[in-house]
Amino acid sequence: MYRLYYYPCNASLAPHFMLKHLSVPYELVLVDRKSDAQKSAEYLKMNPAGRIPTLMDGDLALFESPAICLYLAEQHTEAGLAPLPGSLERAKFLQWLMYLTNTLQADYMVYCYPAKHTKDAGGAKAVEAAHSERVAADLKILDQALEDRTYLVGDTVTVCDYFLLMLCIWASDMPTPPQSFPHLGAYLKRMAGQNTVREVCEKEGISLTAFSDLRVSHLP
CATH class of the missing domain: 3.40.30.10 (Glutaredoxin)
Structure with missing residues (x-):
C-alpha cells in the first residue's frame, strides 16, 4: 500500500x-x-x-x-496519466510538466516569499509585485494553450492537469488569478467538477468555489 x-x-x-x-x-x-x-x-x-x-x-x-x-x-x-515514452504527446507532456514546475511554480514561490529573494529590507514589495506580473504572464501562456483543448495534453487527464490544478488553487487569490483568464478559467471549472477533484478537496478542506458553482462541504 x-x-x-x-x-x-x-x-x-x-x-x-x-x-x-x-x-x-x-x-x-x-x-x-x-x-x-x-x-x-x-x-x-x-x-x-x-x-x-x-x-x-x-x-x-x-x-x-x-x-x-x-x-x-x-x-x-x-x-493513461502520462503518454507513452517516444510519442509526440510524451514530448508535449514533458514540456508542460517542466513549465509548470520550473516556471509557473518557481515564479509563484518567489511571489509568496519575496523577502527570501532580496537583501534590501524594503525590497520585498517590489519583488512581490514583479513576480505577480510574471505569474500572470505564465498563466496567459497556459490560457492560450487551452484555447481549443479540454486538457493540457491529449484528450484525457494527465499528471500535468492535476499539477496545474494544484498551482491554480494556490494562486486563486492573486491580483490576476488563474480563473480570470477565459480559457484557463473554463478549464478550471471543468476540472473542479470532476469527482476525483471534489473528493480530494473535501478531504483536505479546500474550497473550489473560485472555479465553479460547486461547494465543498465540511470546510473549516
Missing part, C-alpha cells in the same frame, strides 16, 4: 489527486507543518529535504511532488 505524507493544500495535493484517480489502496499520513514535523529526525530519514510530500512504496521513499506523480503514472500505465 502506498503511504503519502501530506499537509492540506500543500505540494502533496497533486499526488493525492493521482492516488484518488488511480483507485489504488493508499494511506494518508498528516505531517503537521504548524509544529515543523517535516523537520523532525524521523521525517528527515525519509526525506532529507525536510519538505512535504513524501511517498512511501514498500522500502522506497520518494520526495518531490512531480517525481511522485510521474512515478505513480508509470507504475500504473493502464490509467
